[in-house]
Amino acid sequence: MRILFLTLYLLAVSTAGCEPADRVIHVHESDAEMNAAIAKARSTLPSFWALFARPQKGESDFALKVKITDSHGVEHFWCTDLQNDGIRISGVVNNDPNLVTSVKLGQRIEIKPDDISDWLYMRGGKMYGNFTVRPLFKSMKPEELAQLKALLAEP
Numbered sequence: 001m002r003i004l005f006l007t008l009y010l011l012a013v014s015t016a017g018c019e020p021a022d023r024v025i026h027v028h029e030s031d032a033e034m035n036a037a038i039a040k041a042r043s044t045l046p047s048f049w050a051l052f053a054r055p056q057k058g059e060s061d062f063a064l065k066v067k068i069t070d071s072h073g074v075e076h077f078w079c080t081d082l083q084n085d086g087i088r089i090s091g092v093v094n095n096d097p098n099l100v101t102s103v104k105l106g107q108r109i110e111i112k113p114d115d116i117s118d119w120l121y122m123r124g125g126k127m128y129g130n131f132t133v134r135p136l137f138k139s140m141k142p143e144e145l146a147q148l149k150a151l152l153a154e155p
Contacts, residue, residue, distance in 0.1 A: 037131040070100045074100075078095055079093055092106060117132060118131055128154075
């Protein structure tokens with residue numbers, strides 16, 4: 001049985017800016033709820049890219065969750081500092097690997113559209129997207145869940 005390693009990414013907004021906090025949660029690749037969240041994120045990517053190209057209401061901190069596969073397994077990473085020229089997409093790995101060894105924190109990687117599993121951005125102190133965090137609610141500590149739900153634009 002294969003297990004996907006998903007990194008929970010919280011943006012703690014402070015006066016100093018955004019600081020990521022991450023924690024790895026193991027999810028089986030056949031998890032129906034997670035697969036539905038990934039499908040929803042992928043189906044809404046066009047709206048994400050439209051805002052990325054022309055932020056309209058103060059959108060910032062755009063990020064993509066990307067599936068990385070190597071001989072050690074499968075792990076999903078948040079990538080920031082995105083670039084999309086219409087031909088190539090790239091981003092900077094924003095989490096330390098726990099399983100795969102083909103990427104490292106701070107490394108700019110090319111992102112294949114088929115490997116995108118989620119997206120997020122911030123607007124007005126609220127997080128939009130991040131669909132894959134919702135299936136993880138059941139594995140969170142109450143204080144962690146409360147902090148995240150307060151940050152999410154949608155429940």
